Amino acid sequence: xxxxxxxxxxxxxxxxxxxxxxxxxxxxxxxxxxxxxxxxxxxxxxxxxxxxxxxxxxxxxxxxxxxxxxxxxxxxxxxxxxxxxxxxxxxxxxxxxxxxxxxxxxxxxxxxxxxxxxxxxxxxxxxx
Numbered sequence: 001x002x003x004x005x006x007x008x009x010x011x012x013x014x015x016x017x018x019x020x021x022x023x024x025x026x027x028x029x030x031x032x033x034x035x036x037x038x039x040x041x042x043x044x045x046x047x048x049x050x051x052x053x054x055x056x057x058x059x060x061x062x063x064x065x066x067x068x069x070x071x072x073x074x075x076x077x078x079x080x081x082x083x084x085x086x087x088x089x090x091x092x093x094x095x096x097x098x099x100x101x102x103x104x105x106x107x108x109x110x111x112x113x114x115x116x117x118x119x120x121x122x123x124x125x126x127x128x
Contacts, residue, residue, distance in 0.1 A: 034055070068105055075092075076091060098113050
C-alpha cells in the first residue's frame with residue numbers, strides 16, 4: 001500500500017496543473033466598481049467620471065441580447081466610442097495575453113485574455 005501511494009505521488013508530480021480562470025466578479029470589483037458600482041448599476045460615483053452606465057441593462061438596451069463582441073471590444077478599448085471618453089482604461093493593454101478563446105456569436109473563436117473573458121462573462125451574468 002505504501003508503495004502504491006508513493007507511485008501515485010510520483011506519477012502526478014510532473015503533471016501540469018491548468019491555471020485557474022480569473023474571477024470576473026473579483027476583477028470587476030477591483031477594476032470597474034469604482035465607476036460602475038459594486039452592483040454594476042452605474043453607482044460608483046467617481047467624481048471625475050460623472051455617471052457611468054448601468055451595465056446590468058446592456059442586454060435590455062440591445063433588444064434582450066447580450067452583445068458579447070461589443071462588450072469585449074468596449075472593455076478591451078479596441079473600439080472606443082467618443083461617448084465613453086478617455087476616462088475608461090483600455091483594459092486590453094492592462095490585462096494579460098490573449099490565451100483564452102470565446103465565441104461571440106458568430107461561430108468563430110476569438111482569442112482574448114482570460115481576464116477580459118471573465119469580466120465579460122460576469123457582466124453577462126448580472127443582466128436584468
